[in-house]
Amino acid sequence: MRRRTDNGSANAIIGTAGDGAVMPCAGHGTTEAGGAHLLLIIVSGWGQAHPLASPRYPLAHALNHPSGRPLPGEYADYAQADIEQVQGVDAVSVFEALADQTLTLLQALPEARLEGIRYAPSKWTLKDVIGHVVDDERIFAYRALCLARGEAQSLPGFDEKLYATNAEAEMRPWREILCDYRAVRAASVALFRGFSPAQWTRSGEVNGYRATARGLAFHIAGHELHHVRLLQDRYFPLLA
Numbered sequence: 300m301r302r303r304t305d306n307g308s309a310n311a312i313i314g315t316a317g318d319g320a321v322m323p324c325a326g327h328g329t330t331e332a333g334g335a336h337l338l339l340i341i342v343s344g345w346g347q348a349h350p351l352a353s354p355r356y357p358l359a360h361a362l363n364h365p366s367g368r369p370l371p372g373e374y375a376d377y378a379q380a381d382i383e384q385v386q387g388v389d390a391v392s393v394f395e396a397l398a399d400q401t402l403t404l405l406q407a408l409p410e411a412r413l414e415g416i417r418y419a420p421s422k423w424t425l426k427d428v429i430g431h432v433v434d435d436e437r438i439f440a441y442r443a444l445c446l447a448r449g450e451a452q453s454l455p456g457f458d459e460k461l462y463a464t465n466a467e468a469e470m471r472p473w474r475e476i477l478c479d480y481r482a483v484r485a486a487s488v489a490l491f492r493g494f495s496p497a498q499w500t501r502s503g504e505v506n507g508y509r510a511t512a513r514g515l516a517f518h519i520a521g522h523e524l525h526h527v528r529l530l531q532d533r534y535f536p537l538l539a
């Protein structure tokens with residue numbers, strides 16, 4: 300929650316395409332999943348070495364040009380400390396490993412007791428936090444796309460507090476929030492794995508600072524780690 304300041308429909312399925320393994324994404328009822336269904340089908344289990352690979356979609360890593368770590372000047376100064384906490388030298392590998400790690404933690408939480416959990420009256424609820432992490436990744440991935448494609452205009456910032464309030468995360472089932480996390484991460488991996496060395500390092504202006512796609516990618520990872528640490532320190536004890 301620093302200064303800078305969405306969803307698979309009901310019954311979408313996450314599983315390994317073609318092998319019948321499923322994990323239902325709980326939703327509001329009985330509507331068809333629509334477009335989100337197809338995306339989530341493609342996303343096979345995050346616990347595997349290559350989460351997007353499947354017999355039907357053998358993506359492997361053929362398209363992945365390792366990003367390398369971003370240098371100062373490729374991300375916002377305020378993100379420096381969080382980015383230093385990110386292990387690894389390739390953003391796509393970081394995203395895959397981090398999804399495994401974060402989902403392991405979040406899926407183990409007692410869903411029935413999560414409603415409205417916050418450690419102080421003025422703080423976000425646990426659902427607000429994860430909703431914020433997902434929104435943030437979606438926005439930063441969009442920014443990375445723009446920079447990789449050569450956007451010359453300055454990209455706008457966003458008011459994270461306003462967004463979190465209007466996200467109304469408490470109204471959403473926990474499982475649906477986790478499905479949103481998975482879907483956005485899968486989209487990020489699919490986007491970033493296609494970047495060439497030139498696209499990783501093409502710079503542009505975001506919210507008043509210079510950035511590159513790999514800088515924004517590591518920012519996404521550092522931001523998630525930051526919030527997961529806060530969850531572990533401040534929220535998880537409330538659920539013990």
Ligand code: NI
Binds near residue numbers: 431522526
């Ligand atoms: Ni934040």
